Amino acid sequence: xxxxxNKIERPLxxxxxxxxxxxxxxxxxxxxxSGIALILGAIFISIWFIAAVAGEEYYTLLMDFSQGWIGTLxxxxxxxxxxxxxxxxxxxxxxxxxVGLNKCGACKxxxxxILATIILTAGIWFYTSENAPDLVDVNxxxxxxxxxxxxxE
Amino acid sequence: MAKFTLxxxxxxxxxxxxxxxxxxxTNTKSFKVYRWDPEDETNPRLDEYVLDLDDCGPMVLxxxxxxxxxxxxxxxxxxSCREGICGSCAMNIDGRNTLACLKPINxxxxxxxxxxxxxxxxxxxxxxxxxxxxxxxxxxxxWMKTDSPAPTRERLQSQTDAQMLNGNDGKGPAAxxxxxxxTTSCPSYWWNPEKFxxxxxxxxxxxWITDTRDEATDERLDQLEDPFKLYRCHTIMNCTNSxxxxxxxxxSISEIKKLMAERHS
Numbered sequence: 001x002x003x004x005x006n007k008i009e010r011p012l013x014x015x016x017x018x019x020x021x022x023x024x025x026x027x028x029x030x031x032x033x034s035g036i037a038l039i040l041g042a043i044f045i046s047i048w049f050i051a052a053v054a055g056e057e058y059y060t061l062l063m064d065f066s067q068g069w070i071g072t073l074x075x076x077x078x079x080x081x082x083x084x085x086x087x088x089x090x091x092x093x094x095x096x097x098x099v100g101l102n103k104c105g106a107c108k109x110x111x112x113x114i115l116a117t118i119i120l121t122a123g124i125w126f127y128t129s130e131n132a133p134d135l136v137d138v139n140x141x142x143x144x145x146x147x148x149x150x151x152x153e
Numbered sequence: 154m155a156k157f158t159l160x161x162x163x164x165x166x167x168x169x170x171x172x173x174x175x176x177x178x179t180n181t182k183s184f185k186v187y188r189w190d191p192e193d194e195t196n197p198r199l200d201e202y203v204l205d206l207d208d209c210g211p212m213v214l215x216x217x218x219x220x221x222x223x224x225x226x227x228x229x230x231x232x233s234c235r236e237g238i239c240g241s242c243a244m245n246i247d248g249r250n251t252l253a254c255l256k257p258i259n260x261x262x263x264x265x266x267x268x269x270x271x272x273x274x275x276x277x278x279x280x281x282x283x284x285x286x287x288x289x290x291x292x293x294x295x296w297m298k299t300d301s302p303a304p305t306r307e308r309l310q311s312q313t314d315a316q317m318l319n320g321n322d323g324k325g326p327a328a329x330x331x332x333x334x335x336t337t338s339c340p341s342y343w344w345n346p347e348k349f350x351x352x353x354x355x356x357x358x359x360x361w362i363t364d365t366r367d368e369a370t371d372e373r374l375d376q377l378e379d380p381f382k383l384y385r386c387h388t389i390m391n392c393t394n395s396x397x398x399x400x401x402x403x404x405s406i407s408e409i410k411k412l413m414a415e416r417h418s
Contacts, residue, residue, distance in 0.1 A: 019271055092388065
């Protein structure tokens with residue numbers, strides 16, 4: 001009997017296929033995904049520095065890309081990842097000392113982390129859009145004389 | 154490396170549909186139940202049973218018993234106490250692990266999908282093979298270990314000390330019924346069942362570590378000092394979210410981690 005049952009190849013019961021992951025679990029996997037995204041972002045920043053050192057031609061190329069819609073979308077994604085990873089990271093630190101480590105605390109934490117991510121992301125984009133004209137001007141002045149004249153007018 | 158998909162032979166196929174309602178049934182519900190028979194040598198399938206809820210009791214276990222008694226006697230599942238204390242009828246219902254006897258049918262809005270506890274070898278239908286999890290439980294030596302000579306009567310505890318085991322609401326680690334809902338809900342356990350102890354076993358490890366009468370605390374901590382056994386827990390919280398007894402395995406694991414950190418400092 002035992003010998004026979006051992007030979008049977010038993011199926012593995014469904015897991016990810018059926019499990020309705022609670023929000024806490026979704027945020028947990030998001031923490032990992034955002035962490036990976038941030039590593040890619042760090043590589044992108046390194047490329048940025050290299051381009052700056054490599055000269056104006058490369059730097060302009062990179063700036064054009066960054067200000068295009070794909071680049072903007074990527075940077076937006078990284079800003080979300082940064083703030084999400086930061087907020088959720090703080091939550092993990094609190095969990096590690098036992099704060100909010102229960103069903104109710106996790107639910108509240110979920111809301112706080114999501115809200116904080118939205119507020120911080122919106123805040124930084126609002127802040128940079130308010131301050132963007134200065135940044136653009138610096139480039140513009142160096143690139144064309146026409147725009148320099150416009151600026152003086 | 155974690156394998157997110159099911160092996161070929163484990164993929165769930167569509168099964169038969171059995172309508173067990175009457176002509177005048179108004180209160181009907183569909184139950185989609187995981188079926189696998191070792192003698193069939195085919196893939197598992199999802200059979201659908203349409204029941205008249207007026208025929209059976211209010212809980213999912215009542216529906217399963219109704220199916221077995223009146224519709225399809227080949228349906229296999231574990232059950233015993235029908236009141237949430239034996240832990241036998243642990244299964245995945247509507248995407249979450251719980252005890253069938255404690256899960257009201259009307260809490261499930263759509264069809265009731267029932268599968269065995271996740272990521273476990275299946276013995277038959279809704280019966281998972283828990284021998285590995287039991288072996289892990291045994292490995293933490295879940296019994297009182299003492300060096301001091303046995304007193305003439307019981308080893309006593311203060312109420313405060315007992316509270317570490319029972320909690321102030323009766324939901325401390327000692328209330329675990331070993332249904333393994335938590336362990337089989339844990340993605341970390343899905344991907345590392347051989348090396349990670351899983352929440353149920355760790356909760357019970359903590360139950361003995363924190364027992365003031367037990368004298369093997371250091372030995373117990375030594376045994377868990379390992380990159381996988383304890384530290385594969387990444388606070389995903391599925392354990393605490395799924396526990397049908399409302400216990401908090403995540404907190405027990407965190408307490409062990411804290412003790413480990415204190416030992417190192």
